[in-house]
Amino acid sequence: MSAADVRPGGPVARALGAQRRNLWFWVFVGPFAIGLGLFTYVPLVWSLYLSFFDAHNTVTPTGDDFVGLGNYTAMLGDGAFLSSLGTFVLFTAFIVPATYVLSLALALMVNRLRLARAFFRSVFFLPTACSYVVAAVIWKLSIFNGVRFGLANTVLGWFGADQTAWLSTTHPPWYWLVIVTVRLWLQAGFYMILFLAGLQRISPQLYEAAAVDGARAGWQVFRHITFPQLRATSVAVVLLLVINAFQAFDEFYNLLSDARGYPPYARPPLVYLYYTALGRDQNLGLGSAGAVILALIIAVATVVQARWFGLGRKEE
Amino acid sequence: MHDAHDALARAGRAIRVVVLIALALLFLVPFYLLVRNGLATEREITSPDWTFFPHELRWSHLAEVFQDPGLPMGRALFNSAVIAVSTTVGTVVLASLAGYGLARIPYRHANVVFYAILGTLMVPAAVTFVPSFVLVSSLGWISTLRGLVIPTLFSAFACFIFRQYFLGFPQELEDAARVDGLGYWRTYWRIVVPNARPVFAAVGTIVFIGAWNAFLWPLVIGQDQEAWTVQVALSTFTTAQNLNLHELFVAAAVSIAPLIVVFLLLQRYIVAGVERSGIDD
Numbered sequence: 001m002s003a004a005d006v007r008p009g010g011p012v013a014r015a016l017g018a019q020r021r022n023l024w025f026w027v028f029v030g031p032f033a034i035g036l037g038l039f040t041y042v043p044l045v046w047s048l049y050l051s052f053f054d055a056h057n058t059v060t061p062t063g064d065d066f067v068g069l070g071n072y073t074a075m076l077g078d079g080a081f082l083s084s085l086g087t088f089v090l091f092t093a094f095i096v097p098a099t100y101v102l103s104l105a106l107a108l109m110v111n112r113l114r115l116a117r118a119f120f121r122s123v124f125f126l127p128t129a130c131s132y133v134v135a136a137v138i139w140k141l142s143i144f145n146g147v148r149f150g151l152a153n154t155v156l157g158w159f160g161a162d163q164t165a166w167l168s169t170t171h172p173p174w175y176w177l178v179i180v181t182v183r184l185w186l187q188a189g190f191y192m193i194l195f196l197a198g199l200q201r202i203s204p205q206l207y208e209a210a211a212v213d214g215a216r217a218g219w220q221v222f223r224h225i226t227f228p229q230l231r232a233t234s235v236a237v238v239l240l241l242v243i244n245a246f247q248a249f250d251e252f253y254n255l256l257s258d259a260r261g262y263p264p265y266a267r268p269p270l271v272y273l274y275y276t277a278l279g280r281d282q283n284l285g286l287g288s289a290g291a292v293i294l295a296l297i298i299a300v301a302t303v304v305q306a307r308w309f310g311l312g313r314k315e316e
Numbered sequence: 317m318h319d320a321h322d323a324l325a326r327a328g329r330a331i332r333v334v335v336l337i338a339l340a341l342l343f344l345v346p347f348y349l350l351v352r353n354g355l356a357t358e359r360e361i362t363s364p365d366w367t368f369f370p371h372e373l374r375w376s377h378l379a380e381v382f383q384d385p386g387l388p389m390g391r392a393l394f395n396s397a398v399i400a401v402s403t404t405v406g407t408v409v410l411a412s413l414a415g416y417g418l419a420r421i422p423y424r425h426a427n428v429v430f431y432a433i434l435g436t437l438m439v440p441a442a443v444t445f446v447p448s449f450v451l452v453s454s455l456g457w458i459s460t461l462r463g464l465v466i467p468t469l470f471s472a473f474a475c476f477i478f479r480q481y482f483l484g485f486p487q488e489l490e491d492a493a494r495v496d497g498l499g500y501w502r503t504y505w506r507i508v509v510p511n512a513r514p515v516f517a518a519v520g521t522i523v524f525i526g527a528w529n530a531f532l533w534p535l536v537i538g539q540d541q542e543a544w545t546v547q548v549a550l551s552t553f554t555t556a557q558n559l560n561l562h563e564l565f566v567a568a569a570v571s572i573a574p575l576i577v578v579f580l581l582l583q584r585y586i587v588a589g590v591e592r593s594g595i596d597d
Contacts, residue, residue: 133568
């Protein structure tokens, strides 16, 4: 590099920026950005490439293995893949409203406490520290154990009811009760905290004004003041709930799989992909095609949701 | 008229408290079962008559958990601790540096970089776990600490929280440091970090809990028994033949004990972190 390059206004000086700001920007952001590129963008592109190949047990297929869109047609023609999407829709329909209502109710009740507020908040928040694996162990082998000594069967037995094999009964599908309650217990406290923060941000003057206008404490105030004021929090909560439901794996796997494998029902997309890509025949091409299809579904769903909730538009 | 109104309000308050206490007890049932099943005899657990409290608390079950060759509990706890601590330190350092750079260092293409980072928030694990497995296995990182930790270090979510925090950080402190002749690097470590401890604690505890409780990635990458985390060890143990229920429950209780301690000690930071995570304005 010549002396002319480094003089003020030369190419090197311009690349470094005033006070070497460009250099410092990359010193701070570079390590993170490179890592993110390497471990998120590179796998995505590689996966897109693999999805056009018959790649069993290999991540570097040769030209002979090229199958074009074969993996995609196979995936979309596979009833199990389509039913995994159905399982996700059903799971979301259960867990999103249930968590929303319970966490909002907990927040409203805890928020109005004068005594022992921190205690109740801690009790409802404590399950957040618990892992899905531990919770699934408790649900599967203690609360909803299908044998006589399971807690649910014991309690039902006190009222003379028959015992139920909760996780293996498909008519009616009792396993949904187990799957939904485990996640409800684990995450309700987390969303309660979000709602509590939202409630704290509502100006007390709004409530005073409502009282002056003659609104009755309770339902009227909730409907006309509290609920509308929680709109931003509600949108964030629903988005997080749906995204997290889409990624469900831990509780399904730990509740339903056993030494004999996984039953044919209640397989959400991630469980399906796990068994396809990492199961016995390690069909990484097919698994990659599935991942790409899921990515497209998420992209479309995100755009639709953003339109729907008017995200990006400024509030008021 | 007023008395009737007051009586109604008092009744409403009483009902609310009763409902809250009932719900709180319900929320604590799983923790009760963990301890009860862990310290009871196998006979007490499987008896058709419910035993509310074991006749004798068998603390010897704790030692039993560490002696079963089918459940490498000591090794698994060690692995989980190493993974959770290194993931937490790595994530916080990388994400806070990036968040600071994005918030404070003027750079023409900073927005492009920011949106490239933010975009990965839209890409859930369902989409990346197969491709990431492909990459990690081709690097030969299966069943290694590298494979378990490094790919999880780059959290766009943590970076985003730090950036938002630093955008609201008082500029005067940094200006004073600049006058004293400190550059970006030393301003960051000497002035910014010591004054931003709450956000570091909030992100750190949330990342730690997530790393300790993570299941899918350790299941896929930690294939050899030596590389099992405590979650993978527990999950595998539930499918064992002739499963001892008391042993499984004691092991589960041991696995969450460190987290309960962290949780109770640092709860206010965790609450602050959760509050940040839901607000995208």
